[in-house]
Amino acid sequence: MLAMTLVSPGSAQSSCGSVSCFVVIGSQQQVSPAGVLTVNLTYNYTPNGLPPDGANTIPYANQQTKQLILGNTPVSNLETLVQTAALDLNYGLTERFGLQVMLPYKSVQSVGQFGPGTVSSFNDQGLGDILGKVKYNLLPTLRSMLVLEMGVYFPTGTYQQAGPNGQYAESTLQLGRGAFGFQPSFYQTYEILPHRLNQFLQGSWRYTLRNPDGYQFGQEYALNLGFNIVTVPWLTLTEQINFRYKTKDNIEAALYQLVGPPVNRAVLIDGTITGRPVPTTNFTYAAFSTGILVNLWDFAQGYFMAQIPFYRDFNGNLQLDISYIGGLTKYFATPPLFSGGA
Template identity: 45%
Template structure:
């Protein structure tokens, strides 16, 4: 059972995180910018370990964002400080995110587990203010710090030698920055910050089936996130993720994996005015997106308690409503297993 469990650990989940924040009066905002993270599936994040087993993942992801073909990058500003939405306010250039995550999974029983994900990020963003048909005032933003901490409870409803079906429910805590300023002194919009500024609810499903014993298995992962409106009247759109793929064991220490990834995000909204209108809840133009891609990868079993893995996430279709979209991204990670106690011992 333990050997089978180790092979099934190849599957995968997405790191879908961005974080949340603090208070204090700050200057007016500049920018309707976007940022995302890699969301490949890493099975040791999604499964329920056997009772008494602690699984620790250290995951690094590099996620660049650029303009898809046919996009101009001319987007609206959502000024959460001044409660205004200003169409065609600036011209996007790029966003780069480095994400470092510690992910802990513990088997309370063979079916019930707890998961904690602690993200740390660095982010760089650039855009021009757009005025009278010209690019003016290059805005540069950078920040580093902790992101939203995710807490999950998971239950394996189908534990057998060949199959597993794990459902999870949890929350994202508002633990990261969401009011950091750029080089011009304005608050960068929440969509580009490390944090969301409010609690979120998360639901997940992970399914795996061993097609060829100890050789080939398939997996499917799906997740949903809803974030509530923060104190600035900004609400991130709901996020839907569906991943699926296969793991092929070629040698006891070498596993090849391939998956496809799909993410759909609805429009963000802000309690704001447009022009001289009243303050109402408005969907923010140029937010929301669809992304579909492939993620080939390789996993190495190192002894009995270590694994290492690498994924390249390649976009095949991107639609970001004229905004920046995730480009080819990379994820590296290591997994370490700790048997804290043996049931019945």
Template identity: 45%
Template sequence: MSKVVQRASMSLGLCALFVLAMVLGPVRSYAACGAVSCFVTIGSQQQVPQEGLLTTNFIYSYTPMTLPSGSTGIIAEADQRTHRIIPGHHRELSTITNSYTLDANYGITDRLGIQVTLPYLIRNHDHYHVHHGQDEDLSQFSDKGIGDMRITAKYNVLPSIRSMFVVGAGVELPTGDTNEVDKLGQVLEPSGQLGRGQFGLVGSMYQGYELIPHRLNEFVYASYRHTFKNNDDYQFGDEYILNAGLNAVPVESLPWLTITAQLNYRYMVHDSMYATMGSGPLMDQAVPNTGSSWFGISPGVLVSFADTWQGYFMAQVPLVRDANNNLSQGTTYTIGLTKYFQLGKKA
């Protein structure tokens, strides 16, 4: 690939980040009472391995959802069992999610790969029911188990020594729990469950280029998820993610040490549900207090060792959050290990 094409792809990705942030940033959005996941970019996840190479990631993330300063946390409830939306039903306190993710990438050819991502989630959520403006009935929810599995096919469109442009298309399988109850015996809202309860489609793009060979590279990652309506007539809103960052080896004599930093942007459209609101008719309508927008920075460090291992640590720090008087993702911590296995001979 020519240098002109390489630089054009890099510039296109960076411009896309700026344009999307400008377009989506000012839009009024809504925040869910449930939880979201860490969405940092880890290169060994998004790349296509060489033919016959299996790349595995073992990732732990701590994701807190707390109330931003000045928020009351009083939100509507979406009761999927009775198909009712009840405004001002409860006041959010917090949601804490610990996720343990196994991610496997295999290179079928040097250009074509397959990726399987399987999360195990431990989630705790607290809120008060609100009656006549007063907090009553503390609702405490906890659940643990497999989340929704994702399978993605990826193709490296423009491979070269210094660059890559990977496109992906995949499916999200409804393997996560959707019917767990809180300590009051009530089924928690869909947004707080471990799974979404229906299949989803995912598209992605990853672009990387070595600005200085073996010392400095840039990357851009974008993804889109659409989930279909589940059996409770609840549909999760579409999700857009756009990340851009740099990886640098600061000391030439220490090639095993990499410093990384990336900007992360996520926009989630409001959910919808076939339900009544107040005395209104039973119909498909937007669920109040769902969806969100989030922009932040993620500094980190990567350490390579024993030829086939890499460890990393990242902190995802919010800079701008639109939570619509609701819980919003706080500073998230991610620790991971990458291990490479050569399963077949490269032709």
């Protein structure tokens, strides 16, 4: 017989997810010259909202109680805002080898209402997962660069933060993923017109291990193509096409189906605690990003970009809206640690 467990849709956490803006900033992707420390301070504003036709199949993925509840409740209101301030350090060990460390400070604000339930909210802020990279410039010339990277995400962000009801917030709203992640990537650039027009191509793949709560984020693939155009010596225009594809998350849980009024219960379908794909956590996304880079005298370089989506398939879940990123880049010359260009 099917077991039945009471569910309160108004307070339950659902897999509404949060997606972050991503653009290519050359000073972060390149290998710094030997002995040069490149410091980037960035701010990222990324709102996520419901698709125009609404949503009613967003599941409840509860990593604390090991339950995956397939939902069919109309969503009255649901939105997530992710803001990230990051300190990005890029140091050139030699002319070809470099190290990069990114320390993100995140703020997550989420509000939702499912069916006739009450409005619930979740807010958290703090250090996210730190990213470390080793870089190698495979093709250093006066006009080109091909950088191969290997990145590791360290599980420094909290991943068991509870909401007002005492239950863990869903994994996609946590500041960290709770497990190590690996991200090989590449960055290629070529000066079509020296000191006037350059082209770049960047791609990456991110794989995250399963965390102690039994939740594993889906694999993410990114490909970005763009141009930088120097108009006057102090002003550069940057235009990019950004593509991102993500597979479904996976949770170790029993499987339930939510039955609506007048029952308002979750019916057990399979009580086996095993890995299950979380519906609606996959997506395909493409956007056009445009912005400016301004030389602030001889002190630093400032930049601001807007990312405007033109294709979004979030499988009925929250989707990324127009996002913004701004920041400052500053270079510091130090004595090289190693001599030679190898």
